[in-house]
Amino acid sequence: MNRYMKRCLGATAIVSLLIGAAACVTTKSPEQESQDRTTENAVRSALEADSHIYTDHIKIHVDKGVVHLSGYVWNDFDMYTAQQDALSVDGVRRVVNDMELELEGIGNSPYSD
Numbered sequence: 001m002n003r004y005m006k007r008c009l010g011a012t013a014i015v016s017l018l019i020g021a022a023a024c025v026t027t028k029s030p031e032q033e034s035q036d037r038t039t040e041n042a043v044r045s046a047l048e049a050d051s052h053i054y055t056d057h058i059k060i061h062v063d064k065g066v067v068h069l070s071g072y073v074w075n076d077f078d079m080y081t082a083q084q085d086a087l088s089v090d091g092v093r094r095v096v097n098d099m100e101l102e103l104e105g106i107g108n109s110p111y112s113d
Contacts (some may be wrong), residue, residue: 028064036062039091043067046085053078053085058099060086065093072100 028036040062047055055078059071067086073079079099086095 032064035091036064039065039067039089042089043086043092046089047082050081050085053081055082058082062092065091066096067092067094068096068098070098072102074102076101 040060043060043062047053047058047060054074057071058069058073061068061070067089069082069086073082079097079101082099083095083097086092
C-alpha cells in the first residue's frame with residue numbers, strides 16, 4: 001500500500017471517529033428539560049406522599065421520561081414500593097433502579113459520614 005492510501009485510510013478513520021463521537025452527544029430541548037423537571041418533582045411528591053416508605057435517602061433524576069432512582073433504602077419493600085410509586089407518575093416511561101439495599105443500617109453504608 002502506498003503512502004497516499006495509508007494517509008487516506010488514516011484520515012477516513014479519524015473523521016469516522018469524530019462523526020461517531022458527535023452523534024453520541026445529545027442535548028435536550030428546553031421543553032424536554034422542563035418536562036423532566038416536572039416529572040422529577042411529581043415523582044418526589046409521590047414518594048414523599050407514600051407513608052409506608054422512608055424516602056429521605058432516595059435521589060431522583062429524570063432523563064427524557066426515564067426515572068433513575070439512586071441512594072439507599074432499608075429493605076426490599078421500600079425499594080419495590082419506590083419503583084412502583086415512580087412508575088405511577090404520568091410521564092414516566094420506565095424506572096432504572098440504582099438504589100442500594102442497606103440491611104444493616106447506615107453504619108454499613110457508603111453514604112455514612
